[in-house]
Amino acid sequence: MTESFRRPAAFQVDDPRVVVAEQQLVLSDSSEQALVATDSRIADAIANRSRHWRWGTLFWSACSGLVLLALGIAVTNFVEELFARTPALGVVGLGLAALAGLALLALIVREIFGLIRLGTIDSLRHRALTTIGNDDRDEGRAVVTDLLSLTRRMPQLARARHRLETHLTDIIDGRDRVQLAERELMEPLDTEARRLVLSAAKRVSLVTAVSPRAAIDMLFVLINALALIRKLSVLYGGRPGTIGVLRLFRQVISHLAMTGGVAVTDSLLQQIIGHGVAARLSARLGEGMLNGILTARLGILTIDVTRPLPFAALPRPALNDLVGILLRPEGREAGDLGRSEPGKPEK
């Protein structure tokens, strides 16, 4: 036995050196994992954001800098002109310019915070995924603590949060703890997310079916998609600004490109059948159906990107479930949504 091993010892509990653990005890002991479980159900489908330098980013940053400079000079010149004409007008102009500058600053700060928060959610999901893989106890606890602080502002989770907090000091392994947090905190949010996606899809299919021009429905679909992304992100704890929504949109599109091929096989049949029947009845109705299905798919991918935990303990909403409700006559989906989701997790 090597020297670094410590000898067993016993102390009376009233010994001043003894400290009883009331709260979590973080030890620097690195944990060995004998059996690294690989859960094949969980695949990291989300593209790693590349962090390396890109010329495109440089170009756009430089351009926006130039535009800002130009704007600044134009405003300065304009205010100077106003002063030259009448000092009183100049004072008003200066005040307005200062207000505009302040508002711009506030906007930028809010964007930055929104982006940081999105980044936090992303990294939380990656950490949760790693923890589910290696079952690391300390990391699991850290992930859940972070998740609790992320969802602190969500009133509908108050009870679930309390339940989860009572288990914080229990000895629970990493994977179990993350899945427990998912069951407690994500379930109400998932139901709500499903409702959002479905209503957006219905709206899109209706508008497409009745709109007179293709350009109008294209615009509507785009705006509706951005609004859906924003709503889902807010639902799962993000606070994206305009740039944040655009970045999410880009992530969703790249996610679509990655997983599209896989997802096509399992739901293509139903899409074709659904679209086909509707198209027989009316070309516009069929088009509306197709746009609705596309929006539903976009919504599901957005859930993947905005949810702070990967789908492990709960089933991922499947396109078939949503499309099934979409194709059914009015008035029946309320009961379908109220039921707790039975669906098979989509592979």
Add this chain to the structure above:
Amino acid sequence: MTLISQIVEQARLAARALAEFGGGLFNPTVRLGITGLSRAGKTVFITALVHGLMRGGRFPVFEPLASGRIAAVRLAPQPHDAVPRFDYENHARTLVDERRWPESTRQISELRLLIDYQSQNGALRTLTLDIVDYPGEWLLDLPLLGKSYEQWSAECIAQGRHGARSGLAGSWLAHLVTIDPLAPADEGVAIEAARLFTAYLQACRDERYAMSLLPPGRFLMPGDLAGSPALTFAPLELPEGAEPPHGSLSVMMRRRYDSYREVVVQPFFREHFARLDRQIVLVDTLAALNAGPDAVRDLQGALVSILDCFRIGRGGMFSALFRPRASKILFAATKADHLHHSAHDRLEAILAQMVAGAIAQAGFEGAEVDVIALAAVRATREGHVRGEGGTLPSIIGFPAPDETAGGETFDGRSEVAVFPGDLPADAGALFEPGSHAFRGLTAGCGHDTDFRFVRFRPPQLEQISEGLPALPHIRLDRAMQFLFGDRLQ
């Protein structure tokens, strides 16, 4: 002769499996095999499991209970008339009210639990959970099924002359050399040999040696067979090659050994182990670590030979009908509450190393395997002690009366903080043959051992946020989720 009896045995198992398959279609049943040598904590595990399920304990990881899908859990009448019922009420009273651990099990017993639950899609169902408790010593008999009397004798004598056991086997081995196996059978000699052999096996179980591989099990825990001829035999030093004459001592011993296998071991195996759906193997690693490297290797030997007897693997339709197998197997290092939770990973690594062969085989057969550190009843709290050499992660509890640690004897009424010693990071080093990786009680160095795991008294009930107070535990919910959580979907 053996071939025919084997075929008959297989046919019987197949017939029972077929009958149960039919019944299982309407009334799903999980036969939970709880495997563990004596003192591994089988009775406590069962009691805690039933107590927790019936009273709705604190099991966040056990999804059906945590999400409220389990409506009720009740005890069903005992299914088999010939087998005693598991005395759950008494065990629970001993554990909870008297705060003592249950006595060691002397008889086989059964319990049937009905779990009323609502499945994920809303259907109301009932799952039957069959649990069997038995003396862990009897498990040691399973490897005998594949051994002839001659093989067994040779192994026993070789073990007795080797390592830590040689000191204990002295009087038995001395008597052994005086016996002539080819002499006519003499009941007196047989009784004396069996008595000395039993005394040697009993001595090996002492806490200081904590040997595990001690067949035949009924010698240690005879049940209702005490004194019968089937238990009056012992290994003999048989001459190579020579066929013993009719009526000699060795022929009589061999006959008794064979009837022991047929009358005692085979029915036990057939009734309780050949048809398991799920299995948990409880291993008291800490007692072996307490005793020393020889005990650890001995425990490994016992586990390997027992696990070889089980049928593990995922069966298809055909094999579900004719050769049922355990499809999930969980290896649990029990008494994890004797260690701080930061050491649980190392404990799991040691157990995984110990049963590495069985894990590999189960994986190959398609069974799901997991290894955890478990405390069905958690008797300690955690804390740390600020000492000279930094902070010691310790556990705090009431040691059982007459336990000793660090030269001190406890009275069972005072609470102490114990640091049990650091487990090695490299589990493999413990198992290298002939290595003396650490010093245990066997080495006879008194209190100067590398590990000291003190036994604690059971805890007081813990108030949970909603509902009745429950027994605290470590990872019992994870074990339940793994073992039958999927059947409650």
